[in-house]
Amino acid sequence: MTGPSTPDAALESYLVSTQERRLGRYLDFLRIPSISTLPEHAADCRAAAEWLAAALEIAGLEHVEVSETGGHPIVYADWLRAEGAPTVVAYGHYDVQPVDPLDEWTAPPFEPTVVDGRVRARGASDDKGNVAILLQAAEALLATRSALPVNLRFVFEGEEESSSEHLEPWLVANRERLAGDVAIVSDVGFFDGNVPALEEPKTFQRNRARITSDVSRYAQVGSYTGHVTVAGQRYDVTPDKWKGARDRSWGVRPVGEREAPGIAIEDLMSGKHGFCHHWIPLQLDRGMYKVMWDADYSGRVIVEEAAFAPAYGQKGEIQHFGTPKIEPVFLSGTRELKSARTTMTDASGKDLVITSTPLRTVYLAAGTGYIPSDDWGHGHYKGKLVVQGMEFDMSSQEKRTPFAILNETLCRFDLSTGEVAYGMHENMCLGVFQPYGFEKGDQMAP
Secondary structure, rough: OOOOOOOHHHHHHHHHHHHHHHHHHHHHHHHHOOOOOHHHHHHHHHHHHHHHHHHHHHHHHHEEEEEOOOOOOEEEEEEEEOOOEEEEEEEEEEOOOOOOOOOHOOOOOOOOOOEOOOOOOOOOOOHHHHHHHHHHHHHHHHHHHHHOOOEEEEEEEEOOOHHHOOHHHHHHHHHHHHHOOOEEOOOOOOOOOOOOOOOOOOEEEEEEEEEEEEEEEEEEEEEEEEEEEEEEEEEEEEEOEEEEEEEEEEEOOOOOOOOOOOOHHHHHHHHOEEEEEEEEEEOOOOHHHEEEEEEOOOOEEEEEEEEEEOOOOOOOOEEEEOOOEEEEEEEEOOEEEEEEEEEEOOOOEEEEEEEEEEEEEEOOOOOOOOOOOOOOOOOOOOOOOOOOOOOOOOOHHHHHHHHHOOEEEEEEEEEOOOOOOEEEEEEEEEEEEEEHHHHHOOOOOO
């Protein structure tokens, strides 16, 4: 039982009592215009490094150093008193992007504001927010437990937004003191989950005596904060517009370099080689509808899921439905979705119907490695640190169809409740699949 004297209660009390102070210090950090690409802000970059070093010392980190690089300094700190525990090397950066065009900001970029519980300022997500999370987590644990569960090394650079020119030489020169068991790069946009992560039913497949899939996965919907750069153009990612799903899986999956077909060739020759997959994480403000359905060539179900998970702050438990019934319509001459109708029946016998209307498709068979090829795929070794690029012509349906195998289809979802949502309907229908009328592996929709 957890009581008021346990470490977790002490940690919670510390976080509550120091919330305003910690927020104030974070806002002070954001006020420093540490733009590494502009020479006139060199002094600001140094000021940010020195602010960070002082904050690390206050937090209880040791061997704090503002290390010279020939450019903007790197801030190093560690705590190495967890005997027998692994060592984690955590990376972040304190420099930020330029702020032009200024007229598109709703508030001055280095005068942070708090709107609906979110801090807005240049660097709030990239990357001072991530740095602050690492710093404040270590500070809270040291303040309440006088120890960390792992050994920890921090490396915070000041040139990530301007090519990290001096980072690699510094890493090489400091190789010995950077030894660790795992490295964490804390330089990503935030994903803010709208619901608790939902563990899916395990996927298990066997071909005769051989296990081909033994996979566990968590799924979650939410919103993103950060930025993306495409063709040199930067786009800010804000949670009011950038919503989506994420998943984490582990186990055995049928990926990697091709193997000799062996006895399994009998399935292909006898028309028993096929697979169908649907995966829908549908996000509403009130929660997530989650649908998953996999079946073999005959329609025998391998794994299924139909559930509703309430959003944080919403009342209720996870609701489970019966077997989802998914009725796709394919574009003529393809196996690409034209539309789909998903029906889920609750415990009282009431149906919920979801209509998927595709808006755009991302073809995962084109260069992502999910579909085996002789050129590239997951598990293919091409040599140490080999970097390759591939281009695909997707200018017409005829050119896209060969890649319409495993598809991330962005859809509008119309629910029988009257609600409308937007999200992904992942789908694949490979080889023979008798329930949809595909009696041959190369057969397409009429």
